[in-house]
Amino acid sequence: MSDRLICICNGVTEKELQTAILKKGATTMDDLKSLTYVSTGCGRCSSRAMEVLDRELRNKEVDPQQKLGF
DSSP, X not given: OOOOEEETTTTEEHHHHHHHHXXXXXXXXXHHHHHHOTTSSSOTTHHHHXXXXXXXXXXXXXXXXXXXXX
């Protein structure tokens, strides 16, 4: 997980977004906004936040360890 800053206005890092997705169940941009406040200021970070969301959901769906129950 990366500590790269995604949202300057609210100080949200990539790691915080990943935690919201992987541990708190965020599956939409609205979920991320309510859990982390990402993209609730100026909104310039919305595309970067969406990239993290898409990537993490794709990785989560194809994780063979989870599918096999390990």
